[in-house]
Amino acid sequence: MPFPSTFAEHFLHQMPFVFFVYDVPTQHVAYVNLAYERILGGHCDQVNEELPALLARVHPDDYEHAVDCWQRWRAGRLQESFELHLLTPDGADQWLSVTPHQLAEAATGQQVGGLVQDITTTKVALWHSDKYNSKKNTTLEILSHDLAGPLALLQQMSDYFHDAAAPLQNPELMHMIEQMRVLCRDSVNLIRDFVDHEFLDSVNVELKCERIDLVEKVRLIMEEYQASAAALDKHFVFTPEVALLYVEIDQNKFMQAIGNLLSNSLKFTPDGGTITLRIAHKPGVAIVTVADTGVGIPAAVQAGLFEKFTRARRPGLRGERSTGLGMSIIKAIVELHQGRIYFHSQEGEGTVFTVELPLPDESAAAPLPK
Structure with a gap:
């Protein structure tokens, strides 16, 4: 021309x-x-x-x-x-x-x-960055659970020592026990603050959506938890109903939201319990569910679960502190993606969180190989 x-x-x-x-x-x-x-x-x-x-x-x-x-x-x-x-x-x-x-x-x-x-070089670099960022977030959650557990146990022991030693009327001993209680409490809080800080920052950053295979990205998170199943004394099950499912999401933000749902299940599921993550789809919608066999959410506080500083906030089974902001941020991240989140919970039986995301018009799910 x-x-x-x-x-x-x-x-x-x-x-x-x-x-x-x-x-x-x-x-x-x-x-x-x-x-x-x-x-x-x-x-x-x-x-x-x-x-x-x-x-x-x-x-x-x-x-x-x-x-x-x-x-x-x-x-x-x-x-x-x-x-x-x-x-x-x-x-x-x-x-x-x-x-x-x-x-x-x-x-x-x-x-x-x-x-x-x-853009091959850039894509490969971003893939490695996202992979290790996701692994880092998951590792932080697992480590925080591993570290906070023994410290929370020591805090409970120090409470017992405090009551048992009170009749002895030994000021020096009581002071040492009180120092132990404060140190354990502050250490547990410090660990949770460190993990929560990264999650709290994520909602304030502009979305950078890209087309990714949701099954592959979630599988990476679950593999980290499954590798630590013995140490965490939990069973982790990943059940994708499709081999791949493409969505338009901000990978870092959305994976942090899913990771936080898993972290909540971890905090409120007793040893030996099961946490299951499923991926499915229906016309125009990708569906992610996180289910656990934990203690459940009291019916009286379920209505305000997604509110900031919700009344539903409570320490984990090992004494992990809650800011009352986590669920509101998860909801905000899901809604930034034009999605929705809801849950069903029964005390003593467990909780199921469901996240629905709109699929791009051309998105198609590939069936699992037989």
């Missing part, structure tokens, strides 16, 4: 990302710059012959996503950039960011243009 100057053409060829123009009626690429050869390994003069093979490289998980984006792009309803997962000819993963454009001279929508950037 013609350009206004050789300078413009030279500029386009030096761009670090692919620029292309596609003619819809003839279904062929009218122009592509040299970045196509660097980023996608093709040949500019053979781009139309290579196009079917290039489209075949779209990862199976992203095929419906790609079709949906293309249909909205052609109809002029796609303004934002989107990501695509490809497989290179040697089987490696490649991630592209595609920025759609409607060309001004193609008022009837007969031509579309776009920019394609290789």
